[in-house]
Amino acid sequence: xxxCVFCRIVAGEIPASVVHQDEHTIAFMDIGSVNPGHMLxxxxxxxxxxxxLDDLQAAAVMRTTARVARALKxxxxxxxxxxxxxxxxxxxxxxxxxxxxxxxxxxxxxxxxVWPVKNPPREELEAAAARIRAAL
Ligand SMILES: [Zn+2]
Numbered sequence: 001x002x003x004c005v006f007c008r009i010v011a012g013e014i015p016a017s018v019v020h021q022d023e024h025t026i027a028f029m030d031i032g033s034v035n036p037g038h039m040l041x042x043x044x045x046x047x048x049x050x051x052x053l054d055d056l057q058a059a060a061v062m063r064t065t066a067r068v069a070r071a072l073k074x075x076x077x078x079x080x081x082x083x084x085x086x087x088x089x090x091x092x093x094x095x096x097x098x099x100x101x102x103x104x105x106x107x108x109x110x111x112x113x114v115w116p117v118k119n120p121p122r123e124e125l126e127a128a129a130a131r132i133r134a135a136l
Contacts, residue, residue, distance in 0.1 A: 006097035010044050019068055024060035027068045027102075034111055035104045037076040041065045042099040049087040049098055065100050078104030082111075
């Protein structure tokens, strides 16, 4: 897609600080970095979200994510690393081309996660698990 910013990065039409690329993936520095070393790992094909990935792309993106995370740890030595991935506007996806944030963290860096735990009863967990199993 010519108007997709990540497709344009893959095509070399706009600059990016590329860390790694292979047949299926590209990893580059996030221009909106939260902390130094913040990278994005994207599939090279225009795939909007996780639901469109084939198994080969899914495996490739996780392999690249783990690889650059290890390099981040050994080179920049963050206190921790978050992997973030969003699918759909309701999940706060803003660029609709599948990508994973590899986000180095520092103690006290101001990044906040809001995780409103609801602790559903076991029956509710089992019902959801059964529905998902049936869809596999
Ligand atoms: Zn794209």
